Structure formats: structure tokens, C-alpha cells
Amino acid sequence: MHCFPCFSSPKNKKSSTTNETNDNNEPRPSDRRRTEETEETEQSEGTSLKIFTFRELATATKNFRQECLLGEGGFGRVYKGTLKSTGQVVAVKQLDKHGLHGNKEFQAEVLSLGQLDHPNLVKLIGYCADGDQRLLVYDYISGGSLQDHLHEPKPDCEPMDWTTRMQIAYGAAQGLDYLHDKANPPVIYRDLKASNILLDDDFSPKLSDFGLHKLGPGTGDKMMALSSRVMGTYGYSAPEYTRGGNLTLKSDVYSFGVVLLELITGRRALDTTRPNDEQNLVSWAQPIFRDPKKYPDMADPVLKNKLSERGLNQAVAIASMCVQEEAAARPLISDVMVALSFLSMPTEDGIPTAVPILSFKDKSMSIALSRHDSNLVSPPPELATEDEKSSTSSGEESSLDSEKESVSKNKYKKKHEEEDSSMESDDGSDSNSEHEKDQDSPPPKPIDEKNQAQSLKIKYRYSWEDIDVSDERLSSKSSQKSNDESTSSRYDSDRDQEEKEKEEEEEEEEEHSHIEHIHSSKTDDDQSVYFDNDDDSGDDNGASLHRIKSEVEIDSIKE
Numbered sequence: 001m002h003c004f005p006c007f008s009s010p011k012n013k014k015s016s017t018t019n020e021t022n023d024n025n026e027p028r029p030s031d032r033r034r035t036e037e038t039e040e041t042e043q044s045e046g047t048s049l050k051i052f053t054f055r056e057l058a059t060a061t062k063n064f065r066q067e068c069l070l071g072e073g074g075f076g077r078v079y080k081g082t083l084k085s086t087g088q089v090v091a092v093k094q095l096d097k098h099g100l101h102g103n104k105e106f107q108a109e110v111l112s113l114g115q116l117d118h119p120n121l122v123k124l125i126g127y128c129a130d131g132d133q134r135l136l137v138y139d140y141i142s143g144g145s146l147q148d149h150l151h152e153p154k155p156d157c158e159p160m161d162w163t164t165r166m167q168i169a170y171g172a173a174q175g176l177d178y179l180h181d182k183a184n185p186p187v188i189y190r191d192l193k194a195s196n197i198l199l200d201d202d203f204s205p206k207l208s209d210f211g212l213h214k215l216g217p218g219t220g221d222k223m224m225a226l227s228s229r230v231m232g233t234y235g236y237s238a239p240e241y242t243r244g245g246n247l248t249l250k251s252d253v254y255s256f257g258v259v260l261l262e263l264i265t266g267r268r269a270l271d272t273t274r275p276n277d278e279q280n281l282v283s284w285a286q287p288i289f290r291d292p293k294k295y296p297d298m299a300d301p302v303l304k305n306k307l308s309e310r311g312l313n314q315a316v317a318i319a320s321m322c323v324q325e326e327a328a329a330r331p332l333i334s335d336v337m338v339a340l341s342f343l344s345m346p347t348e349d350g351i352p353t354a355v356p357i358l359s360f361k362d363k364s365m366s367i368a369l370s371r372h373d374s375n376l377v378s379p380p381p382e383l384a385t386e387d388e389k390s391s392t393s394s395g396e397e398s399s400l401d402s403e404k405e406s407v408s409k410n411k412y413k414k415k416h417e418e419e420d421s422s423m424e425s426d427d428g429s430d431s432n433s434e435h436e437k438d439q440d441s442p443p444p445k446p447i448d449e450k451n452q453a454q455s456l457k458i459k460y461r462y463s464w465e466d467i468d469v470s471d472e473r474l475s476s477k478s479s480q481k482s483n484d485e486s487t488s489s490r491y492d493s494d495r496d497q498e499e500k501e502k503e504e505e506e507e508e509e510e511e512h513s514h515i516e517h518i519h520s521s522k523t524d525d526d527q528s529v530y531f532d533n534d535d536d537s538g539d540d541n542g543a544s545l546h547r548i549k550s551e552v553e554i555d556s557i558k559e
């Protein structure tokens, strides 16, 4: 049993002022007038967002009283409140004034935030823009943050069990996948960390604080110097972001990997109370990633063997993929999400009976769901030592995957081009053709629970691709160039192998003609662009990472 009430009481993290008589928060005459005129809260046109008066929110939070203060973050103070009109309990975020925007600008940003809706995101229910006051009103999430539960548990609270941890990771991955893959345009979270993952009463995670960077300090008319808010949070920020401000969807994947490591180890992303070489969680974990035998030593001691070694190995493997130095080598969050969906399966004894076998090779991650008693796990190729690489390739999972995964980036580049041209219809709708293809294919075949030798194989392929996009939301320009240069040199070296790969491709097609493609949960939209070019470069060095194709197959494990 976990005890959420431990974290339900309001807390004051940074503020020491009492707001009862805070002049700044005094309702303005115009607010009073509006409240008197309109009994009901206005609805923002075309959205479900409510427009609150300052007075309504002042009433809800007892005039922003200290006892209602939940805490203070990089964007301002957050108060717990109860809306008088509906009785709904809300969290009211009062944005700092130095990030102040004009009314129109603020509303445009808020309206786009209001479109985001997913069970694993904290729901924005409304806002207030009155005079120089900017407030956001969210659903109140009663269970506290992951940070509270993992790192600051109350003495009478039991530690979170393994399955719960994996379920939290899975839910957080779903929320992030929504922002990256489903939101249009995609949203880079920027500041994913344990304190921004709020937990509901049933431990369902909700990501908070997303999409606020345009409203907070560091933006707007009164631009501040590069603030800690803009630079993310140390210990969670991807190296490319910390070094040069290069921000992509893969920076979020890095931060996610750090959170997953926290869940696995029970350690903080940054813990200055530990010895020097253990203070930064990722730096501490990197050498261990190379030695799967040491994975059990990484597990949070409070879990005391109440976890499956296989599950642990797989979770560590996923985390190690996510926190790789090279952004391009990190998996997409959608792939991480699929892997975690298996690891988070609840079982009676808390030990999953089916765990995915992951393998990582040539920018490709395969996941096989197996009921075999295999503890095998392979770290990403970038992390494996030469010895490990060769031993992995002779292991069981290698027999599952090696034949398919030896195909190089160039070959997939070619395939992708073919797919692109065949998918583009006259009206430009490419998803329909795939949909039609799906309708023609045989219906999904369920996994046979009794067939121990059956596996579910999900395969994602990546390829380097020349691309020309300019969505600034996908990347900042500053240090993209170095990324592009390194990718294009790799791309060149691949060309030399073209003939060999052609042969491999033909062989592979023959080998797998018998495999029944039962289901594909991915659409062509998944062939997304994850890096954009340096617009200023004007050359064709900009190579981008594409996911070419995902497949889900049921196949027999070869013994």
C-alpha cells in the first residue's frame, strides 16, 4: 500500500512571504466589475479552455494565501484552489511577471497549450490574463510528484514496487510520445524530470509544466540572460543541450532515460551528498551499462530482490539507450514506450512472466516478447565492448535478430524513397494508401499465450536521410551543424558497401517472405523528421534521422 496523503498537504518550497496582504495580488477594480457582471466563467472560443477573472482565482486560493501555496518553480508560484462555481479543486500557476507577454501573444500560446489533451498530461483547464497578471489553471493532481515518492518518501510509506515503477515509466513515455508524435506541431518538453511527473491517486503519471517556455522567463519583451529555466535542469539535460543549447526531441529522450534510471536505482539525477564519482547518476551508471553482470547492483536496494532479473536487465538496457551521448543514437520515445509496455505488465507475484528481449544494432532496436527463461541483454553497440559485441552476436537474441538487422542504412534509405514515392497520392494524402493496405492485410493474430516458443517482434529501423525542413520547434539552430557533419560522414562511408548490401537485401526478402505481418500500429506519419538542417548552411550536409518502417510480427523463436 502506498500512502498518497503523505504528499497531499500544501508545501512551500521556496517562498517565505505571506501573500494574504500582497498588494500585487489585490483584485483590480476591473476584475471586480467583471465578476459582478458575469456570474459564470467565460469559455474561450473554439476551445474547452475557461477564461477566469483574477478575482475568481483569488477567491479560489483564499487570496493566494500562504497555506494554499503548493510550491514555486521556474515559472512562478503554484497554489491549490477550489473554484467557487463548480467546487473543482485546481492548481493555479501564477506566472512570473518578468516573462510577461502581451495579451494576444499570451492567449495564442495558451490556446495552443489548451489543445493538448492526453491522460498522461496535466490538463490545462483555463487561464486568466488581466492587466499584468497571467495565470494558468490546471487540474489538481493529488498524489504529489514522482520526486516526492521516490526520493522524499514519508517514513510510513512503503517504497514503490518494481511494477509500479515500470508503469509510471510507461505512462510518462505515453505522455511524451503524445507530445512528440501526436501533437501537431510536435512539442519538445524541455524539462522532463521526476518533480515534473505528478502522480494521481492510482499512481497514474501526469506530465506537468510542458510547453511553458514561451510564457516564462527568457522569452518575451523582457528577455533575461540564459536562465536555468531555459537550460533545463542539471542532471536531466542532454549533453548537447547543456553544451550549446541544441534542443531536439531526442533531448527529451535523454531526460526520460535519466528518470527511468532514477526509477530503477532509487538514486537522484544529481545527488551532492554522494561521493564525487556517484553524484551524477548518468556518469555513475555509464561504466555499469557496459557490464550486464553488474545490473543487479544498480537496482534500488529498497526493492530487495522483489523484481525479475530479466525485467531489470531490459529496463537498464532501455535507459542506457536513452542516455547515450550521441543524440541520434537514442531511440524514439515511441519505441521506448512499446518496450516499456511489456515491462509494465502487472502480474500476481509482481514478477513479469513475459519480458521483451531487446537488441540494438545498426540504429535498429528489436523487441521480442518471450516467455523463455533468457536473461540475455545486449547493451547498445556504442556501449558494448568488442568482447561483448561478439558474445552478444552469438547469443539467443542474436539468432532472433541478426539476420534481419544486418541491413544497412543505405538500403533503407533507398527503400524509404521508394515507399515515399509510392505513398504520395495526387491529393497528397499518403496515409490513406497505407490504411487501404492495412485493410487488405489479414486480421491481427493474437499471441498464443500457451505457445512458449512464440515471440512478438517489433522492429524499428532508422535511416539517414537528406531532408529540408524548417520547423523551429523541432530543433534549435545553434549546434545542429556539428550533428549534421558527423552524420553525413557516416553516410558517405556506407555508400562503399552498397553492392554487398544489395545482396543481403535480396537474401533477407527471401528469408522473410513466410512471415505474416499481422499488425502495424504505426502510420506513415511516424516517418517523422527528428532533426532539421541548419538553415544557414545552404549546403546539403544536413542528414536527418528517419524512422523508415516499423513492423510487428509474430514469429517462432528459433531455438
Ligand SMILES: Nc1ncnc2c1ncn2[C@@H]1O[C@H](COP(=O)(O)OP(=O)(O)OP(=O)(O)O)[C@@H](O)[C@H]1O
Binding pocket: 070, 071, 072, 073, 074, 075, 076, 077, 078, 091, 122, 138, 139, 140, 141, 142, 144, 145, 191, 195, 196, 198, 208, 209
Ligand atoms: N497540477 C498540479 N497539481 C498538484 N500540484 C501541482 C500541480 N502543478 C504543480 N504542482 C506542484 O506545485 C509545485 C511547483 O510546481 P512547478 O511545476 O511550478 O515547479 P517545480 O516542478 O517544482 O520546478 P520547475 O519549475 O523547476 O520545474 C510543485 O510542488 C508541484 O508538485
